[in-house]
Amino acid sequence: xxxxxxxxxxxxxxxxxxxxxxxxxxxxxxxxxxxAIDAGCDFYGIADLSSAQQTVADQGGLLVxxxxxxxxxxxxxxxxxxxxxxxxxxxxxxxAYRHHSYHVINQRLDLLTSRIAGLLQKxxxxxLPVSASERYDNERICAVFSHKLAAxxxxxxxxxxxxxxxxxxxxPRVRWASVLTDxxxxxxxxxxxxxxxxxxxxxxxxxxxxxTGQPFHEDEPRSVRYDARKCEEYHVEAxxxxxxxxxxxxxxxxxxxxxV
Numbered sequence: 712x713x714x715x716x717x718x719x720x721x722x723x724x725x726x727x728x729x730x731x732x733x734x735x736x737x738x739x740x741x742x743x744x745x746x747a748i749d750a751g752c753d754f755y756g757i758a759d760l761s762s763a764q765q766t767v768a769d770q771g772g773l774l775v776x777x778x779x780x781x782x783x784x785x786x787x788x789x790x791x792x793x794x795x796x797x798x799x800x801x802x803x804x805x806x807a808y809r810h811h812s813y814h815v816i817n818q819r820l821d822l823l824t825s826r827i828a829g830l831l832q833k834x835x836x837x838x839l840p841v842s843a844s845e846r847y848d849n850e851r852i853c854a855v856f857s858h859k860l861a862a863x864x865x866x867x868x869x870x871x872x873x874x875x876x877x878x879x880x881x882x883p884r885v886r887w888a889s890v891l892t893d894x895x896x897x898x899x900x901x902x903x904x905x906x907x908x909x910x911x912x913x914x915x916x917x918x919x920x921x922x923t924g925q926p927f928h929e930d931e932p933r934s935v936r937y938d939a940r941k942c943e944e945y946h947v948e949a950x951x952x953x954x955x956x957x958x959x960x961x962x963x964x965x966x967x968x969x970x971v
């Protein structure tokens with residue numbers, strides 16, 4: 712009896728199989744990074760939270776405390792819109808900034824952190840995606856977890872005098888989100904040294920006079936550098952005057968962002 716010659720697998724099927732096999736063998740860090748790249752993320756890092764456990768617990772309590780690592784992801788804002796913020800009284804500028812620099816990017820980040828958390832959970836690790844922009848404490852005016860802290864500890868930037876995370880590549884023109892996890896990840900870096908020096912442009916331009924000009928120190932509360940209530944009141948007043956709660960001048964003016 713003659714032997715039947717089976718057809719060889721189609722090249723595209725073989726390529727897909729190899730790719731799936733490769734992905735399954737990737738480290739969990741690399742697989743999460745791959746999701747971030749596919750989602751068009753501009754910044755990705757892993758923060759070791761061991762030195763900040765008390766700070767995390769003090770801010771967010773039981774929900775967020777105890778996680779040893781945070782995956783930090785960031786997407787740069789459209790520079791052509793941020794550059795128009797001095798003209799934010801123009802409704803077209805205000806709407807464009809609020810929509811594209813906040814709502815759209817926040818949604819992209821939230822979808823990404825949900826996918827990363829799902830990946831970690833399938834590998835039987837705990838994972839908590841933290842929304843890109845959701846306040847949970849109106850008294851302290853803060854979120855349940857500091858994305859800036861995670862990005863700072865991941866080596867993606869430093870905390871500036873504006874209390875924003877300043878990246879060497881895009882300044883503060885970045886929106887952030889995080890995934891807290893107990894997966895055994897590898898930290899991507901150490902906090903970058905502060906590089907603001909004597910610059911005080913964000914302090915000088917603030918219409919609410921909310922910044923003191925003091926540099927960031929880990930052992931000092933946010934109030935040493937920033938009065939969140941002043942900023943909040945200015946936004947409420949601006950909303951009443953124009954119908955748009957838009958400022959962002961500290962984001963606009965930072966030299967590290969403007970040079971880009």
